Amino acid sequence: MLSKFRFLFCLSLVFVIPTDANPLNGETSVVKGGKGHIESQIEEADNLFKATLFDKAVPIYQNLLSNPLADTEDEACIRLRLAQCYFFTEQYTKVSELFSDLPSSDFGHSSQVKRYYQEGMFLLGISFNKLKRYDKAIATLLRYLSLEEENPPPFREEAQYELGLAYFHQQDFSAAKKQFETFPEKSKKVRLLHLSRIYLARISIAQGKFPEAEAALDVLVKQIDANDVFRYWLSFLHGEILFRQENWVDAASHFEKALPLRNQNKAEWYEDTLYQLGLCYLYLGDDSSRSPINQEQYLSKAEEVLLSLVLHAPSDRAYLALAQCYLSKGNRLKDPIAFQELESLLSEKATFKSRESLHHALLLKAEAAPSYSERKKIFRQLTHESNKDGPYYANAWYLRGLNELDEGQKHVNTLQNNETKKHLDHATSVLGQAFDLLYPTNKKLAALALKYQAQAHYYQNSREEHLKGLAVLSELLNRYRDDLFPLLDKPDEVFFLQGLIASNLLDGEKGETYFTVARNSLNHNMESYPNGEFHEETVKLLGILYYQKGDFEKGLQIFLELANISPPSSLAGEALFWAANCVDSLGTDLSQSKQYRQKVFEQYPDSPFAEEAYFRYYSYHEYLKGSHDAIEHLKSLEGKFPNSPFQINAYYLIGLDYLKDRKSDDGRRTRDKDMNAAIEAFQKAEITFDSLFESEAIPEEKHEYFITLHYRNILESALAFINLAKDSGGAKKRVYLENAEKILHGMYTDFESPKHPLAKVLVAGKSITPLQEQCAYYLAKCYTNAGNEKAAERVLAKMLEKYQSAKITRGYYLSRVWHQQGLIAMKNKENKLALDYFKHAEDAAKGKILHTEELLDLWIQQSFCHSALDQTDEAMLILSKVINYDAISSQRLKAMYLRAKIYEQQERYELARKQLEATAKKGGKWAKKAKENLEENYVYQ
Numbered sequence: 027m028l029s030k031f032r033f034l035f036c037l038s039l040v041f042v043i044p045t046d047a048n049p050l051n052g053e054t055s056v057v058k059g060g061k062g063h064i065e066s067q068i069e070e071a072d073n074l075f076k077a078t079l080f081d082k083a084v085p086i087y088q089n090l091l092s093n094p095l096a097d098t099e100d101e102a103c104i105r106l107r108l109a110q111c112y113f114f115t116e117q118y119t120k121v122s123e124l125f126s127d128l129p130s131s132d133f134g135h136s137s138q139v140k141r142y143y144q145e146g147m148f149l150l151g152i153s154f155n156k157l158k159r160y161d162k163a164i165a166t167l168l169r170y171l172s173l174e175e176e177n178p179p180p181f182r183e184e185a186q187y188e189l190g191l192a193y194f195h196q197q198d199f200s201a202a203k204k205q206f207e208t209f210p211e212k213s214k215k216v217r218l219l220h221l222s223r224i225y226l227a228r229i230s231i232a233q234g235k236f237p238e239a240e241a242a243l244d245v246l247v248k249q250i251d252a253n254d255v256f257r258y259w260l261s262f263l264h265g266e267i268l269f270r271q272e273n274w275v276d277a278a279s280h281f282e283k284a285l286p287l288r289n290q291n292k293a294e295w296y297e298d299t300l301y302q303l304g305l306c307y308l309y310l311g312d313d314s315s316r317s318p319i320n321q322e323q324y325l326s327k328a329e330e331v332l333l334s335l336v337l338h339a340p341s342d343r344a345y346l347a348l349a350q351c352y353l354s355k356g357n358r359l360k361d362p363i364a365f366q367e368l369e370s371l372l373s374e375k376a377t378f379k380s381r382e383s384l385h386h387a388l389l390l391k392a393e394a395a396p397s398y399s400e401r402k403k404i405f406r407q408l409t410h411e412s413n414k415d416g417p418y419y420a421n422a423w424y425l426r427g428l429n430e431l432d433e434g435q436k437h438v439n440t441l442q443n444n445e446t447k448k449h450l451d452h453a454t455s456v457l458g459q460a461f462d463l464l465y466p467t468n469k470k471l472a473a474l475a476l477k478y479q480a481q482a483h484y485y486q487n488s489r490e491e492h493l494k495g496l497a498v499l500s501e502l503l504n505r506y507r508d509d510l511f512p513l514l515d516k517p518d519e520v521f522f523l524q525g526l527i528a529s530n531l532l533d534g535e536k537g538e539t540y541f542t543v544a545r546n547s548l549n550h551n552m553e554s555y556p557n558g559e560f561h562e563e564t565v566k567l568l569g570i571l572y573y574q575k576g577d578f579e580k581g582l583q584i585f586l587e588l589a590n591i592s593p594p595s596s597l598a599g600e601a602l603f604w605a606a607n608c609v610d611s612l613g614t615d616l617s618q619s620k621q622y623r624q625k626v627f628e629q630y631p632d633s634p635f636a637e638e639a640y641f642r643y644y645s646y647h648e649y650l651k652g653s654h655d656a657i658e659h660l661k662s663l664e665g666k667f668p669n670s671p672f673q674i675n676a677y678y679l680i681g682l683d684y685l686k687d688r689k690s691d692d693g694r695r696t697r698d699k700d701m702n703a704a705i706e707a708f709q710k711a712e713i714t715f716d717s718l719f720e721s722e723a724i725p726e727e728k729h730e731y732f733i734t735l736h737y738r739n740i741l742e743s744a745l746a747f748i749n750l751a752k753d754s755g756g757a758k759k760r761v762y763l764e765n766a767e768k769i770l771h772g773m774y775t776d777f778e779s780p781k782h783p784l785a786k787v788l789v790a791g792k793s794i795t796p797l798q799e800q801c802a803y804y805l806a807k808c809y810t811n812a813g814n815e816k817a818a819e820r821v822l823a824k825m826l827e828k829y830q831s832a833k834i835t836r837g838y839y840l841s842r843v844w845h846q847q848g849l850i851a852m853k854n855k856e857n858k859l860a861l862d863y864f865k866h867a868e869d870a871a872k873g874k875i876l877h878t879e880e881l882l883d884l885w886i887q888q889s890f891c892h893s894a895l896d897q898t899d900e901a902m903l904i905l906s907k908v909i910n911y912d913a914i915s916s917q918r919l920k921a922m923y924l925r926a927k928i929y930e931q932q933e934r935y936e937l938a939r940k941q942l943e944a945t946a947k948k949g950g951k952w953a954k955k956a957k958e959n960l961e962e963n964y965v966y967q
Contacts, residue, residue: 078114083107087111099139108124113152118154119157141180144173145180151188163189164196170185184218187222190202190205190206194229202225202229203229206226206229209222220250223245224246227242227263231263239263240267258283258293261280265280265281265284269281274307277302278306281306297335300334307327310324311354312358325354325358332348345378345383346383353394372387382417382418388404392425405423405426423459424474434446435485469510470510473514477499477514480499481495487530495523499524499527502520516558518555518560519558521550521564525545525547525564529544545568640663641660641663641670644656649683660676669723674732678707678708678711681739682704683704684701685742701746708746711736712743719736737784737788743769745804747762751766751811767812774802774805777789793831793832794834802824803839806818806819815850815854826843836872838871838875838876844866844867848864857895861891861892871884882921886921916952919950919952922944922956923945923955939964943960
């Protein structure tokens with residue numbers, strides 16, 4: 027009897043109802059020993075069942091079960107047939123009711139009866155999934171699979187898939203993944219295999235592991251026929267990845283491909299596809315940077331898609347998305363009909379089933395409301411104490427505060443009006459309460475609440491309120507600088523507002539203090555946000571600030587900038603020189619700044635700024651970029667200003683230029699890097715510095731700058747020797763390393779000598795300087811490369827003492843020092859100690875201090891240690907972290923390759939092969955190694 031049902035069960039898993047199948051292969055009776063009238067009823071029902079006329083077969087089976095049958099096996103078989111009829115007519119509740127009395131443990135009776143009940147249990151589990159009663163489905167399917175020892179379940183793989191599905195919908199991704207991964211790549215049940223792989227990809231997407239999901243989908247694309255229904259699935263999942271990455275255009279393209287032309291009700295992904303496609307078009311249409319025509323096109327598409335969604339699958343999220351679309355059309359396109367549609371949609375409270383959705387609808391309604399009083403009424407309702415536990419309670423307080431602020435701003439010139447002042451007072455109070463509710467759950471709105479609270483204080487135009495406004499901004503810029511400030515879309519507005527408020531406090535007590543606050547805020551704004559929305563206002567306000575102080579020349583220079591940072595000092599130089607600085611900061615007309623500077627060094631060669639004007643004729647960017655004209659200009663500086671300290675800069679930059687290959691604008695290589703020429707230039711810079719410093723030709727106020735440049739030059743010279751050593755062998759390599767070591771040791775000794783005339787200028791008052799860090803680190807590396815680990819460890823240990831003394835726990839070179847300690851320990855096969863060092867290195871690098879390559883290499887070194895200690899599970903976890911890291915890096919491919927090697931050590935060759943195949947599909951060194959490994963160990967012909 028079992029074989030008679032297997033075909034239909036398999037069909038159920040791919041959501042296809044047979045139309046002309048004959049699953050019974052000519053066997054007409056399902057009851058052994060049936061006689062007379064009962065036998066004829068069974069035969070009739072059996073024929074109807076074979077013809078898939080389930081609705082007509084149901085009453086006959088029901089009638090047969092209404093009276094007890096003598097044969098228990100017959101009764102069990104008919105019950106199973108009736109359940110199948112219910113299942114194929116989507117009456118899943120009746121399936122659950124029919125099998126509600128399944129025995130709790132032993133089925134009793136014959137083995138055939140047990141088998142019927144076992145199959146019924148499988149059908150019951152699927153039905154619970156269909157009813158979205160996932161807890162019941164899990165319990166039932168686990169029980170079904172637990173029967174394997176005595177009565178091997180006939181649909182074990184199908185049950186595992188359904189169990190994974192239930193776990194997935196309960197968001198128990200770990201348990202779901204375990205079930206879906208049970209299907210081998212060569213499974214004969216290809217449809218189940220593809221479905222399981224699709225859900226594994228969905229799990230990766232839900233966990234934000236987009237590269238992992240994309241890799242899984244790429245494999246499926248190659249395995250699935252072009253006309254297969256799964257192609258729709260794959261398009262949807264590709265779209266979902268792009269959607270989560272906020273790539274609305276490409277996501278929409280994939281979602282369009284995921285929409286089936288027919289049988290949409292059978293496509294599980296159809297509803298989600300419509301929803302996310304509608305949102306893509308909505309977000310694109312709501313983008314203020316797009317043209318009005320473009321916005322209208324996208325919003326019209328969004329409306330069309332979301333209307334289809336509402337018709338196909340009406341739900342709270344569908345109605346809310348459509349409402350947001352109407353709101354955007356009304357606001358962006360000034361479309362009154364859209365507002366009417368929105369009002370009509372939101373006025374039907376019965377439309378929304380959940381309290382959360384109803385509150386969301388009210389927020390949209392408030393945003394669309396044309397008057398202050400209407401918005402106030404809605405916000406008072408949403409901020410009532412009874413809604414305190416609602417998801418939009420804090421947001422409503424925030425919007426309520428903005429409503430008061432907007433109303434107060436409308437009458438800011440009549441601030442003596444008590445009614446207007448009441449709005450602004452209320453705004454500061456409400457926004458303060460909103461902040462307390464929003465932080466830290468919704469940090470972006472919390473940041474905005476502080477900004478608008480400061481605005482409300484400013485508009486009240488009294489000294490007391492201005493001081494309160496500055497206090498709020500101080501909180502945002504100091505206490506919450508790293509936490510909230512970066513989340514603002516217009517951070518320049520905050521500095522502008524700080525300068526604006528402070529500029530209104532110049533008269534009276536602490537006027538000079540507030541002048542400094544205003545100047546610093548506005549200068550910072552110009553330097554940090556040259557393209558910000560408030561840049562020109564900032565420049566204008568800074569000019570007005572100096573004008574109010576009577577500094578007209580400075581004001582003129584500031585006005586010439588208009589959109590960029592101010593000079594590093596006020597009126598320390600000649601007007602042309604500072605005008606050139608202003609133009610540079612604006613970045614709008616560099617030719618004008620060149621004209622200003624050219625006039626300085628040609629028409630005013632005796633000016634104290636002439637040498638610097640000449641040096642700064644080209645920008646640092648042009649020098650570092652290797653512009654031919656710029657480098658030639660540097661080489662000419664010696665002839666024009668032979669005793670200029672900027673000659674040190676010139677030689678230094680010429681040396682840096684020789685460190686790089688240079689190409690023309692059309693991409694042709696014009697010159698190879700030349701380490702020897704670079705070293706020669708660095709040596710000239712060193713000689714020039716020594717000569718000028720000894721002759722006191724370097725102004726004292728610039729000592730720190732040029733001493734820093736001097737040691738930076740020395741360091742670059744040593745690094746050039748190290749690079750030469752990398753490309754050499756034998757005696758040459760040893761000589762180059764010795765030269766580097768000699769230079770670095772001399773520099774290291776300078777910094778270790780408290781009375782050294784140069785180093786003491788930089789070390790004064792500091793436990794450690796950045797140059798000292800770099801020198802010690804590279805010196806230790808030199809020692810290590812030369813095989814002198816003991817000397818390296820002494821230098822590193824000394825540095826760690828300095829860090830500890832200075833209470834420095836984080837920093838780039840602190841991390842690299844620990845890393846170098848770890849490498850030495852690994853070389854000495856002290857892997858446990860190395861792990862400790864690497865842990866310190868990772869702790870010191872918290873906050874994205876290391877470059878991606880360095881961070882991933884640090885993790886890979888940890889994995890090597892764990893592998894050496896036979897801690898392969900730990901090694902695998904770390905390698906997985908590297909592989910899943912969201913960055914483009916060859917280290918991820920290296921980690922994939924290393925993970926494959928661990929699989930091989932564990933004799934898990936199938937996993938090793940898959941990992942190598944995935945690696946081989948990429949490019950570069952590790953892909954090549956993976957291909958070589960595959961060809962050597964996994965290819966049989």
